[in-house]
Amino acid sequence: DGGITQSPKYLFRKEGQNVTLSCEQNLNHDAMYWYRQDPGQGLRLIYYSQIVNDFQKGDIAEGYSVSREKKESFPLTVTSAQKNPTAFYLCASSIIGTGRLAADNEQFFGPGTRLTVL
Amino acid sequence: AQKVTQAQTEISVVEKEDVTLDCVYETRDTTYYLFWYKQPPSGELVFLIRRNSFDEQNEISGRYSWNFQKSTSSFNFTITASQVVDSAVYFCALSEAGDDKIIFGKGTRLHILP
Secondary structure, eight states, X not given: OXXXXXXXXXXXXXXXXXXXXXXXXXXXXXXXEEEEEETTTEEEEEEEEEETTEEEEOTTOTTEEEOOSBTTBOOEEEOTTOSOOOEXXXXXXXXXXXXXXXXXXXXXXXXXXXXXXX | OOEEEOOOSEEEEETTOXXXXXXXXXXXXXXXXXXXXXXXXXXXXXXXXXXXXXOOOOEEETTEEEEEEGGGTEEEEEESSOOGGGOEEEEEEEEEXXXXXXXXXXXXXXXXXX
């Protein structure tokens, strides 16, 4: 089945530790995104990538880092510099049509990772 | 600047009632795209509909319908004969042509009571 997988589903981390969230897609999508969801806040964009080896900061990139070494994979690292890392993290992907930008198309989401900092 | 407002934070209706979720957007572009997503308790967002700014036709898909009105910058979502399985958080979203990001509203939590 084609889709997006995120692992782990639940993650606990001690304050001061870096942690990496996995996101893999087998939809052959060009673009991938990371969002953070807090209660009552909707989804906020952390980073996105439209092509391998390239990515851009979203609205709340501070304290996070990403890489895009393969089309299928877009891991997110939550660093110790992120002040309030406890949240629900969602990964998404979309195709990019000829002459169009990724945001023109619908995004497909993974099941999310709930990160709790102890 | 882009903005999406979902004024209804939480709605509760009894099963089989109709319910409308409101979405008001702001954009300076003439070409843009609007989306609705459903987030069930499992957490994964599910795409429901995409509409471009040049297509104001209302759309119906089973019990779901969408009313797009550029004059009021609204893209409202109606569920007819609601069911318990419709309970979820629903997000409205907007992207402007020439941009590579989607802006989400804060969502409306819908409770369908049996």
